Amino acid sequence: MASVLKLRQLRKSYREADGNLLDVIHINQLSLTHGDQIALVGQSGSGKSTLLNLIAGIQLPDAGEILVNDTDVTKLSEAARDRFRAANIGYIFQSFNLLQGFTALENVLLGQMFANGSNGGDRAVQLLETVGLGKRLHHKPRTLSIGEQQRVAIARALVNAPPLVLADEPTASLDAKNGAEVLALIRRVCADGRHTLLLVTHDQQVMRSFKSVIPLEDLQ
Amino acid sequence: MTLFTIITKNMRQRALATTLTTVSVALAVALTVAIVHIKRGMEDRFQQSTVGYEMVVGAKGSPLQLVLNTVFNLDISPGNIPWPVVEKLRADKRVKAAVPLSVGDNYHGFRIIGTTDEFGEAFGYRLASGRWFNFSMDALRDAFSEANEHAHERIAKEHGLKPIGHAVHHHAASEAVIGATVAHETGLRVGQTFIAAHGLEATPDAEQHTDNPWTIVGILAATGTAVDRGLYINLDSFYHIEGHEVRDVVKIGASQKGPQKKEEKDNDPDPGQVSAVALKLSSPLYALGLYREINDGADAMAAFPAVEIRKLFSIVGNIDIILLAQAILIGIVAGVAIAVSIYNSMSERRREIAILRALGARRGVIFAIVVLEAVSICAIGGVLGIAGGHVIVAGANTVLHRVSGFTVEPLSFQAVELLIIAGCIVLGALSGIGPAARAYRTEVAEHLAPMT
Numbered sequence: 001m002a003s004v005l006k007l008r009q010l011r012k013s014y015r016e017a018d019g020n021l022l023d024v025i026h027i028n029q030l031s032l033t034h035g036d037q038i039a040l041v042g043q044s045g046s047g048k049s050t051l052l053n054l055i056a057g058i059q060l061p062d063a064g065e066i067l068v069n070d071t072d073v074t075k076l077s078e079a080a081r082d083r084f085r086a087a088n089i090g091y092i093f094q095s096f097n098l099l100q101g102f103t104a105l106e107n108v109l110l111g112q113m114f115a116n117g118s119n120g121g122d123r124a125v126q127l128l129e130t131v132g133l134g135k136r137l138h139h140k141p142r143t144l145s146i147g148e149q150q151r152v153a154i155a156r157a158l159v160n161a162p163p164l165v166l167a168d169e170p171t172a173s174l175d176a177k178n179g180a181e182v183l184a185l186i187r188r189v190c191a192d193g194r195h196t197l198l199l200v201t202h203d204q205q206v207m208r209s210f211k212s213v214i215p216l217e218d219l220q
Numbered sequence: 221m222t223l224f225t226i227i228t229k230n231m232r233q234r235a236l237a238t239t240l241t242t243v244s245v246a247l248a249v250a251l252t253v254a255i256v257h258i259k260r261g262m263e264d265r266f267q268q269s270t271v272g273y274e275m276v277v278g279a280k281g282s283p284l285q286l287v288l289n290t291v292f293n294l295d296i297s298p299g300n301i302p303w304p305v306v307e308k309l310r311a312d313k314r315v316k317a318a319v320p321l322s323v324g325d326n327y328h329g330f331r332i333i334g335t336t337d338e339f340g341e342a343f344g345y346r347l348a349s350g351r352w353f354n355f356s357m358d359a360l361r362d363a364f365s366e367a368n369e370h371a372h373e374r375i376a377k378e379h380g381l382k383p384i385g386h387a388v389h390h391h392a393a394s395e396a397v398i399g400a401t402v403a404h405e406t407g408l409r410v411g412q413t414f415i416a417a418h419g420l421e422a423t424p425d426a427e428q429h430t431d432n433p434w435t436i437v438g439i440l441a442a443t444g445t446a447v448d449r450g451l452y453i454n455l456d457s458f459y460h461i462e463g464h465e466v467r468d469v470v471k472i473g474a475s476q477k478g479p480q481k482k483e484e485k486d487n488d489p490d491p492g493q494v495s496a497v498a499l500k501l502s503s504p505l506y507a508l509g510l511y512r513e514i515n516d517g518a519d520a521m522a523a524f525p526a527v528e529i530r531k532l533f534s535i536v537g538n539i540d541i542i543l544l545a546q547a548i549l550i551g552i553v554a555g556v557a558i559a560v561s562i563y564n565s566m567s568e569r570r571r572e573i574a575i576l577r578a579l580g581a582r583r584g585v586i587f588a589i590v591v592l593e594a595v596s597i598c599a600i601g602g603v604l605g606i607a608g609g610h611v612i613v614a615g616a617n618t619v620l621h622r623v624s625g626f627t628v629e630p631l632s633f634q635a636v637e638l639l640i641i642a643g644c645i646v647l648g649a650l651s652g653i654g655p656a657a658r659a660y661r662t663e664v665a666e667h668l669a670p671m672t
Contacts, residue, residue, distance in 0.1 A: 053665045058578060079582045086580020095670040097575045101229040109221035114580030156579075173670070 003067065004163050004196040005032040005055065007219075010064035012050055024050050025061065027219040034163070037187060037197040039207050042216035048200035051216070052166045055198070056089050057081035069163055086115040090157030090195065092186065094169040096149045098141040104128060104152045105137040111156040127155035131185060147178035154186055158193060165190055167199040171206060183209060223585070226576075227593045230569075237561040241554060242601040245647075248551035249605020249640055254612035255543045256636055258620070261613075261628030263533055266292070269445035270525035272343040275507060277301065277309065277514055278496035283523035284532060290321055290496040291525045292446045293331045297323055300493035301520045303364070309497055314506035317342035320494040322458050325416040330402045332416050332451045334458030334494075340397070340440070342500050345447055350410040350438030353395035353454045363456040364492045394457040396434040399450045400442035410436050414451070432460055446626075455494075551643075554601070555651040558594050562655040566590075573659050574667035587656045594652030595645055602644030606637050 012025035024047040032038055042048045053059040055066055057073040066073045068088055073081055085091075090111075098107045108124040128137055131151035133144075141149050150170060157165055167186060171179030183206060190197040199206070207213050231238045269291055278286040279299030288295040300322075309318040319342050322334035337355040340347065398408055408414060413433040434453055442448055501507055507524070514522040566573075573586055581589075614630035621627050 082582045101233045113221045
């Protein structure tokens with residue numbers, strides 16, 4: 001089966017204040033196929049968010065390949081990486097990262113805008129209905145509960161039907177009940193849409209809900 | 221969802237700063253538009269009024285005063301010229317038309333001008349209704365003669381001498397053709413009569429010439445010039461007005477009559493004299509020669525209205541430049557305010573920019589959003605300013621009308637306003653470049669991290 005995500009010899013390091021290099025990411029190989037749902041686990045500061053940023057093309061690695069649907073994002077220009085990310089990668093953040101001046105529907109439409117410039121709102125409305133916000137389309141984030149805000153972020157990540165969905169500690173800002181609901185929702189909508197899900201977490205409860213859990217250190 | 225939606229949302233989120241900076245741009249533009257409009261409007265009105273008046277001839281003194289008095293019904297008459305000067309000009313082959321003009325009275329502040337029936341044809345003023353008044357040289361000579369007899373009669377009376385008596389004079393009808401503004405503002409119509417008041421401006425205690433009413437026989441079509449504000453009467457009837465025949469007596473007894481009589485002398489023509497002559501020449505080639513000839517003589521002075529008005533506006537133009545410079549400075553300050561306002565907001569907007577970038581917005585798009593936001597503020601300010609400038613012009617018209625007799629059309633649109641809008645867009649773009657560059661450099665990963 002064709003890989004949706006393939007990482008090879010990926011390295012990323014930061015130079016610390018004292019001038020020494022700190023190796024943050026050192027992955028020999030990782031491969032995810034269509035429809036996979038993987039939890040990547042690691043302690044805080046182990047480079048989980050950096051890894052997702054590298055896969056999304058927000059940051060560039062020092063070395064290695066990142067193939068998303070057979071396209072090596074590290075070889076693309078910055079503008080091409082931006083376009084590629086918009087069309088092929090859905091990103092769910094720990095702190096939701098919704099634009100406060102925009103309604104729930106507008107936040108989802110923003111995700112669509114940079115992928116293809118389409119103004120068609122049908123899929124955005126449908127996704128918001130799927131995540132249980134059909135009656136809160138025109139509410140701004142501050143009038144929504146935090147659980148509802150993360151649901152908007154999920155709808156936004158999926159609006160372009162990306163083959164790969166990245167989730168960075170998506171339940172970390174939620175209470176246990178909301179966290180469980182949101183996690184179940186992410187997994188369900190990704191499964192329904194046959195999106196490949198790579199979720200990073202350090203939460204044991206979240207880990208337990210996944211069949212495939214990969215500790216970050218095992219990839220080195 | 222479009223870039224415009226994002227820009228509008230950003231502007232709404234910073235409503236106070238957006239409003240204040242928009243208003244400052246609008247003020248600068250309104251001031252600029254008002255200055256440009258009033259300046260151009262007045263120049264046009266003044267130049268338009270000089271069309272046809274190739275040369276004016278009047279008493280020696282200030283040529284600008286002569287032009288303002290003769291062509292624009294402004295200022296006081298610099299004095300009178302003897303009738304023989306008029307006769308000589310009328311007989312001159314280089315002169316196509318020499319139309320005498322005499323001033324000294326008003327009706328509700330509108331000047332009454334004694335002239336001949338050649339006035340309309342010579343200078344191209346059409347009648348909207350009615351006809352021109354009847355005028356004949358014989359009637360004018362008769363009026364001069366009667367005026368002189370009255371003068372002698374009064375001198376004889378004052379010196380205790382027996383009056384020599386006078387011939388029987390038959391007055392031609394006192395008729396008038398009035399300008400469009402006079403008709404509009406006073407409600408006078410063809411067939412109605414009016415009574416003149418002494419002096420060039422309306423004053424509560426002005427002497428009324430109740431013995432000599434004029435009948436309106438025609439109303440001129442609107443011209444947008446000073447002619448709209450005049451009442452034109454047949455020149456002979458001007459000398460039937462009581463007091464217009466006594467100038468020689470005043471000259472003799474000036475020391476006993478006091479300053480009020482002196483002022484009358486300045487404003488009223490003497491018998492056999494007129495305030496000015498407006499000329500149309502047979503050929504423009506004669507202009508300079510005739511001008512020199514008249515000015516070399518002792519009796520009169522010639523002036524070119526177009527030249528005098530150009531001189532006037534070259535003086536006034538310096539004031540305009542100062543006002544325009546002020547307006548442009550306000551615009552620059554507004555531009556700096558926009559730049560500072562957006563630049564300062566960048567710190568709090570970096571997270572939003574990072575989110576947009578994470579969603580796939582390219583750096584160029586982020587740069588464009590910020591620049592277009594500044595451009596939008598300036599463009600909205602520019603449009604509001606243009607509207608405001610026209611409102612200022614409408615408001616200023618009351619003052620302009622009182623000072624100059626002219627008004628400027630507040631709703632007319634000038635091509636320069638498009639340039640002003642273009643200038644606003646450039647100003648906005650320049651103001652937005654600094655903040656946009658800061659937004660462009662935003663590190664996405666750094667600003668996407670959870671807030672602690």
